[in-house]
Amino acid sequence: MRPIPRPTRLLATELACVRGGRRVFSGLSFAVGTGEALLVSGPNGAGKSSLLRLVAGLVRIAAGRIELEGGDGDANLGEQAHYLGHQDALKPSLTVAENLEFWTRYLDGGAATAPALDAVGLGAIAHLPAAYLSAGQRRRLSIARLISVERPLWLLDEPTSALDASAQAMLAGLMRSHLASGGMILAATHGPIGLEGVRELRLGGAG
């Protein structure tokens, strides 16, 4: 694994997003520096998820530009970001450990998965097929991917959904240490996610 250049800023200029012929948002500009988190909020359908998918490179940019300053020049933005969406990308017939192992090997090419499983509290059931996991446990397993593979930008779509109080605290702790090590977070959410003093980007409605 070669050392990853640490990006200094995520910069979006006059972004616009069109989905299904409808303009979801336009003229959106924001910046996220190292160690910073930006909460994206707004009513349903305001384009929170679309914005995250757009940053991850999964939705075409209709206008404007987005770049990761100081990042790895060989990789595009999506390759330097973790996308945690509504779907958890887990295979029911693989065990907990095998699911995480696959994503770790596929996204990064190695690294041990046991510490990440312990960090999200799934170490004891690593041998269980993912089919038997509850919604919250599936979410925890998806979150384990964020730790086992290191990427500077986290794109979290409703990261606290299905998580209980202790798991939310666990996630908040993980986000804090990610920010402390110079990472960035862009999170779409309806409520507080346990981080203090973060800026908020409001989409749609009241503007």
Added chain:
Amino acid sequence: MTALAAILTRDMRLSVRQGGGALIGVLFFLIVVTLMPFAIGPDLALLARIGPAILWLGALLASLLALDRLIASDYDDGALDLILTARAPLELALAAKALAHWLTTGLPLVIAAPLLGLLLNLDPTATGAVALTLAAGTPALTFIGLIGAALTVALRRGGLLIAVLVLPLTVPVLIFGVAASNAAIVGPVPFGVPFTILCGLTLMSAVIGPFAAAAALRHGME
């Protein structure tokens, strides 16, 4: 490289654990081939003459069975999103998926073919020729099928559409597969000529398939 090995082992593991993949394909192959003598009647000479064609048609239809889940399962659970954000090129990831698919569904057909040859009164030379052409030709079916799977990924119940899209494209493979088998049995063309063309078709589809499928996926991305 690790990434591609990872996706190859994962897909093979999934195919083996979920069942259905290899075994269903072979059973379907068996049923199609077994039905033919009932339909044609007990004319051993006729069966031996059209045996290679029957085996090839059976293998072609059986290889279509699992195609609709090849990419759709990763699309449905969001895994495709993550595959798109990985450093490994999408084209190579799709090629690895196709290879895993062939190893778990195509290779069992090749292995089962000599047994089914007995049902069709094929002599050992003919059976060997058919198995060899299937081994060389079925990867082409998978790689062509990969394009169909990528095109129909977002559709519910896209299985039938895949068959309609893919079958016309497999005609050259079928022609040269059966031609090579017949050349080995009755001549007069030497076996090498159609067989070389068959191998060429497989190599060509192994290159074009992943690129076309990746282009289809990227284009369909919304």
